[in-house]
Amino acid sequence: MSDTRIPGWSVETLHDGYAQALQETELLYDSETDHQRLRVFTNPRFGRVLTLDGVVQTTEGDNFIYHEMLTHLPILAHGAAKRVLIVGGGDGGMARETLRHTSVEHVTMVEIDAGVVEFSKTYLPMLSQGAFDDPRLTLVIDDGAAFMKTTQEKFDVIIVDSTDPIGPGEVLFTDTFYGHAKRALTPGGILVTQNGVPFMQGDELTDTLRAFKALFADWGCYLATVPTYAGGPMAFGWGTDGGARAVPLDTLEARFAAAAIETGYYTPAVHKAAFALPGYVQDLLP
Known part of the structure; x- marks a missing residue:
C-alpha cells in the first residue's frame, strides 16, 4: 500500500484505486470523539471543509x-x-x-x-x-x-x-x-x-x-x-x-x-x- 500522505494536503481514499486531495491552508479543528475523527480546515477553492475519518462531508463552497x-x-x-x-x-x-x-x-x-x-x-x-x-x-x-x-x-x-x-x-x-x-x-x-x-x-x-x-x-x-x-x-x-x-x-x-x-x-x-x-x-x- 502506497503512502497517501501529502504535506499540506488532506487526501481522501474512500474508493479503491482512487483518491482526491484538498489543500489545507489552515487547520481549525482536529478532535476524535467516541464515534469518529472530526477535522475542519480551510481550502483556497472551497473555504472551510469538514471531514469525518478523512472523508469529506461538507464544504463551505459547495x-x-x-x-x-x-x-x-x-x-x-x-x-x-x-x-x-x-x-x-x-x-x-x-x-x-x-x-x-x-x-x-x-x-x-x-x-x-x-x-x-x-x-x-x-x-x-x-x-x-x-x-x-x-x-x-x-x-x-x-x-x-x-x-x-x-x-x-x-x-x-x-x-x-x-x-x-x-x-x-x-x-x-x-x-x-x-x-x-x-x-x-x-x-x-x-x-x-x-x-x-x-x-x-x-x-x-x-x-x-x-x-x-x-x-x-x-x-x-x-x-x-x-x-x-x-x-x-x-x-x-x-x-x-x-x-x-x-x-x-x-x-x-x-x-x-x-x-x-x-x-x-x-x-x-x-x-x-x-x-x-x-x-x-x-x-x-x-
Whole structure:
C-alpha cells in the first residue's frame, strides 16, 4: 500500500484505486470523539471543509448543492409538507434549507453525535445560519435507527442525511431501517436518502433501491453533481406511495415562486431533469 500522505494536503481514499486531495491552508479543528475523527480546515477553492475519518462531508463552497437537492426537491414535490424529519445532518445545513420553507411547521433532527453539532456551531456557522435557534427545530441526540424504530410521530418528508455505510452510518442503509422509515411517513409522504456516487458506489445504490422497490409504489433515485463528492454525480434515493414525482413543471414553478427561496442549484427544471438517469445508473436499478 502506497503512502497517501501529502504535506499540506488532506487526501481522501474512500474508493479503491482512487483518491482526491484538498489543500489545507489552515487547520481549525482536529478532535476524535467516541464515534469518529472530526477535522475542519480551510481550502483556497472551497473555504472551510469538514471531514469525518478523512472523508469529506461538507464544504463551505459547495454544500448548497447537496442540501438544496435533499430538501427543496421532496418538499416542493410534496406540496404540503408540514412536518419534516432529518436523520443525521449535524452540521445544520439540511435544517437550514428545510426551515427556509415557512410552510414547514416543525422539523425534528436526529443526530447521533452531539460533538458534531457543537463544533459545527463554532467552526461551521455558515452552514447552519442560525437554524439551531429556530423554534420550529427539535434536536434529538440519538442513534437514527433506534429513533426510527421507536418513534410514534408521523412525518410528511423524511431526509436521511447519513455518512457512507461504514461505521455509525451503516445501520441507516438496512432494509429494516427503511421499513421503519416508511411506517413513520404520512400518507403520500416522501423518503429521500443519500446514496453516494453510483459510479464508485454502485452496490450502495442497488441495495437501497432493492429495499425501496419492495416498500414503495414509486421508487427510484435522482442525481446532482457535488464537486467534492468526487467520482461523478451523486444519487439520492426516492420512495413514496404518492404521486409527487409526476407533479407538472408549472406546478413546481408556482410552488417555488410562492416559497420565495433563493437557491444556487435547485430550480424546478433541474428538479424534473434530476430524475433522468444515465445508462450506467439505470443498470444499477434492481
